[in-house]
Amino acid sequence: MKAMVYRGPYKVRVEEKDIPSIEHPNDAIVRVTRAAICGSDLHLYHGMMPDTRVGMTFGHEFVGVVHEVGSSVERLKPGDRVMVPFNIFCGSCWFCARGLYSNCHNVNPNATAVGGIYGYSHTCGGYDGGQAEFVRVPFADVGPAPIPDWMDEEDAVLCTDALATGYFGAQLGDIAEGDTVVVFGAGPVGLFAAKSAWLMGAGRVIVVDQLDYRLEKARQFAQAETVNFTEHDDIVVAMKQTTDYLGADVVIDAVGAEADGSFLQHVSAAKLKLQGGSPVALNWAIDSVRKGGTVSVIGAYGPLFSAVKFGDAMNKGLTLRMNQCPVKRQWPRLFEHIRDGYLKPSDIVTHRIPLEHIAEGYHMFSAKLDGCIKTLVVPGT
Structure with a gap:
């Protein structure tokens, strides 16, 4: 064959x-x-x-x-x-x-x-x-x-x-009726997560990515608001501004290890196998969700160390939910x-x-x- x-x-x-x-x-x-x-x-x-x-x-x-x-x-x-x-x-x-x-x-x-x-x-x-x-x-x-x-x-x-994982990501968010949901990543899983968030009662869905053609697909397929993070000095500040400075109720990380990271992160991940990839999107999620909110992680990470802002998550009282679907x-x-x-x-x-x-x-x-x-x-x- x-x-x-x-x-x-x-x-x-x-x-x-x-x-x-x-x-x-x-x-x-x-x-x-x-x-x-x-x-x-x-x-x-x-x-x-x-x-x-x-x-x-x-x-x-x-x-x-x-x-x-x-x-x-x-x-x-x-x-x-x-x-x-x-x-x-x-x-x-x-x-x-x-x-x-x-x-x-x-x-x-x-x-x-x-x-x-x-x-x-x-x-x-x-x-x-x-x-x-x-x-x-x-x-x-x-x-x-x-x-x-x-x-x-x-x-x-x-x-x-892809569909099952995106739907699972919305499930893990434990979305309540009227919640504001932010999805980092407008690839297939992120698109399905955004679409699924509406099915679970979301009142507002925002998709964040850097590629305009993927954001256009998020608007057309998932009927979501979109934000290109390259157009903002600080995407976390932008997310706070658009949510009355509270943060989103639920943030879904549909990016995972492929997030753009530092040179050191990519060398240590790809060459030395010391990391599970770049944690940029996950840290954005932790910073963008409101205190007491939920972060759902369905982006794929490797099995080894990544520099995640766990202290911030703890101090904000966040619920972190994740798994392979x-x-x-x-x-x-x-x-x-x-x-x-x-x-x-x-x-x-x-x-x-x-x-x-x-x-x-x-x-x-x-x-x-x-x-x-x-x-x-x-x-x-």
């Missing part, structure tokens, strides 16, 4: 790899029909995640058709159209029993925090991802689900991470919103590229070229 292969920071290419095989009776092999490049894939692409090994295939957002199933798989059969959450989870441990699928205790021997994630370094279990023609799906009776007949597969692929837990409500017309996830898609051109796709997304917001990858074209 053809698959995207990592060759080092900023170096990816398409190579021939063996089609994955059944390794456990509860595995399935899925023929990928749509995948996506996620903003958090850029952490890997830029060399900011520890233990990202040469030869790995990225891609944790994908849907496809079941090609083969193991002998103990009961809920899927070859030919089923399926959507696969980015979390790999067993479904039976202490955490899975409580819906904390992203914290599964049995799928990642390399960490005690996060569970397994497709295509996201050996820090997250070392599982190959879906930016390929085929992918092995463990625990096939637990994670994947048939795509509803009425759902388009391009909407389905966005439910496997337990994707499948979000699906029932999201399916309702999509079926009822409140959400059309694929509206944020700007580019569709053949798998063979994925190196160009990563460069375009990383460098923010051609108005790129969300890129889908189409194998076999």
Whole structure:
């Protein structure tokens, strides 16, 4: 099969790899029909995640058709159209029993925090991802689900991470009716978080970014107010001014480790692996929320040190809530919103590229070229 292969920071290419095989009776092999490049894939692409090994295939957002199933798989059969959450989870441990699928205790021997994630370094279990023609799906009776007949597969692929994570970010904010919600980051997850905030009763939604084309998408797709932080000497002061000098009720960090930081931060993160990335956006969130407010963190950070203003958060009495999204837990409500017309996830898609051109796709997304917001990858074209 053809698959995207990592060759080092900023170096990816398409190579021939063996089609994955059944390794456990509860595995399935899925023929990928749509995948996506996620903003958090850029952490890997830029060399900011520890233990990202040469030869790995990225891609944790994908849907496809079941090609083969193991002998103990009961809920899927070859030919089923399926959507696969980015979390790999067993479904039976202490955490899975409580819906904390992203914290599964049995799928990642390399960490005690996060569970397994497709295509996201050996820090997250070392599982190959879906930016390929085929992918092995463990625990096939637990994670994947048939795509509803009425759902388009391009909407389905966005439910496997970006939409679910944005919705989860709004959930973590514990938004009360009429709240002012600020979202840092107008990438796909930030756009979905802003859109979801309205569904949870927000009275005002403000999206902050530095790219005008993404802010235009936030106005058009999420009906949000927008602020370009490069137009202000101090974005925190600007946020205070627009909220009667109190601060927002809820701030969502949808940026994570890719925030623009100092030279030292980027050297220590990318070269020395000493940081989880730049904490700029998270510190803005801590400073921009009102006293007693809530900061929701869904931007991806690495597992190591970042210089977060924790003392400020403590002294302001903030509630900090964060996690990798337990994707499948979000699906029932999201399916309702999509079926009822409140959400059309694929509206944020700007580019569709053949798998063979994925190196160009990563460069375009990383460098923010051609108005790129969300890129889908189409194998076999």
